[in-house]
Amino acid sequence: MTHADAAESVHPYVRKGAAWAWRLLVLLAFGLTVLWLFWHLKTITIPLLLALMGSALLVPTVNFLQRHKIPRSLAVVVVLLTGTAAIVGILTFVVDQFIKGLPDLSAQLTNSIESLKNWAIHSRFHISEDQIGKAGDALVNTIKDNQGRVTSGALATATTVTEIITGAVLTLFTTIFFLYGGKEIWEFVTRIFPTAVRPRVRRAGVLGFGSLIGYVRATVAVALVDAIGIGVGLAAFSVPLALPLASLVFLGAFIPIIGAAISGFVAVFIALITKGAFTAAMILVIVIVVMQVEGHVLQPLIMGHAVQIHALAVVLAIAAGGVLGGIIGALLAVPTVAVLNTAIRALIEPFDADDPYLREGEEEAEVLDPEMVPDGGPSALGAKPGNGVPELGPAPPKD
Template identity: 30%
Template sequence: MTTDHIPAQAPAEEPTPALPFGKPGRPFGSSPFIFGFTAALGVLTAWLLVQALTATASMLVLIIVSLFLAIGLDPAVRWLQGHGLPRWAAISTVFAGVILLFAGFGLAIVPAVSEQAGQFVEQLPGYIQQLQNNPQVRDLDRRFGLLEHLQTYLTSGDLGKQVFGGLLGAAGIVVSAVFTALTVLILTLYFLASLRTVTRTTYRLIPRSRRERVQLLGDEIFNQVGGYVAGNLFISLIAGVTTFIFLAIAGVPYALPLAIIVAITDLIPMIGAGIGAAVAIMVSLFVSMPVAIATLIFFVVYQQIENYLIAPRVMKSTVNVPAAATIVAALIGGALLGVVGALLAIPVAAALHLILREVLLPRQDRH
């Protein structure tokens, strides 16, 4: 009686501390079926990924902004750590400063806007009386019944519906803005607390033969992003303080809120300074035309000083990007993601410039 020889089964690999779940098995063999199945699965995965990115685009923007802010705030945390604070205390201190900045902006802007709205409502009858005393308005009223139509419109229910709808829309915008700001703050806090763990895990995904060089390049990119944020905040602080001093001397009302608006909008590349200046000039028109002209001249002169003296000196040691690349990056980023894209464009350009200089160009020189 003969029996077929049955090969002995190989003993299972015992778990080790390095491989707690055992040694990985041999890879599957290649066949047309496996290749086709893998290709179809890859196409399906890519399609699902595109759909997921489209559906979550707004939240992804918030995540990217929060990560950008966390990387930008990390140098301040490391500086406090270097002066003896533990990391949790350094993160709490920096984050408390960010919250105080938001709170100070709200306390400076909201009362001024509320006061101006109240004054407008109180002075509205006087404005109507001035319109009635205007010869041109009286002539239009005599020919077209302008004031009668205006009175009918004001007393009808349509105005109330429009005002109510407008208030609901404004309230929705305010609630959405508050929710977005809270989401960004919370995500920034989480990213800032776990930034070291995230970076270490990311570096471990790189093959060991290239991990050290990638880590050096990544740390340099993080340093440049942090330097860009710190430098941009410093430039905006200079713009806000200078604007406050000028507006206070010129007698423009609400000098502090206007200076804060100028400082915040100055963070936006290319167009931010113009937005803040336009707001300040419009408010100065209520003082007098000479004051408005002086305010316009002040902002024109200050922008030249900031663009050609302050910004190059501050950014020279942090973000080494050619001026042409900065402008192109800001334009492309603004076209893709609006204000957020313009803010993120320059650090991204700095990272690409570093990779081009340290990786791509040396590789091309070797061939």
């Protein structure tokens, strides 16, 4: 029996299944390789993704200032300094307020523990004071037994701090170049693709970045509503640290669905140890109501228009991002999925040859929504020496 006869003897469905199987295995291997490279180059890749998110947040303001006759270089500096100052200010305020309130919180926590201890002793469970003391001693012994791990964790934290500083600097400089000449950088990157598919790839990148802008805008709007709702509730019940807790909710909301919920439960815990069970229960009700409004009103109305991703996909993306990259992974998971979803759909869907997104050079910059890509200003590629932009090569020619 010849090879051709042997192949013909296999059922067509089996042959098609085998063809699909090896192709899927190749795609799986490629995906795992990309994830492996991403993780081992995380000092570079994570700042790059953070810079893309920062650019998506700031580039509409940069384009607005440029349209009002402000030089793009000056607009980038003003917007970047303002945005950085706002983020640093919020973080500094939250940390400072928590540090100032820590002594009072510690005293109130001690009182709460004593109250809980007295309740346990006089409850129907009949827990003796000796049993509580033994439980406390066991906890202390456990901490002593794991002192080595704590020390090694402190050393690891020192290394992490160094990586964070390095990543922050890299993120800042990358954001500057994305804001200053992101369109030209993207055109340069797409030159690695064949001429026949290059316009389609450029269009996919533009639309993907547009979805990222929509996602960031929607996230900021949702975060503001969450922070205001929970913050007003905390202030109404006179819970200490209401403003920093509201700021924490705002920052946490950048991780969709679970971020604001986790920071909201921190507020419930603070209310429990400072104001008692009734106030904590009321704050819990407020947090649940705010989460319901976010999930059933804000997400469909605001986020649904910006990012067309199913809620299950959002949860799975956050879970996968958290497993792979911790908090940063959870933060970047949903916008990454949103961009890939839009870009892949743009790559595979049919398009008109006269599609304005496919025009090259200055013609493309004129017809695109100025808030879709950071256009305008001196070219980040092929710029003349001495203007503060590296000479990475000539501008992409017309194909």
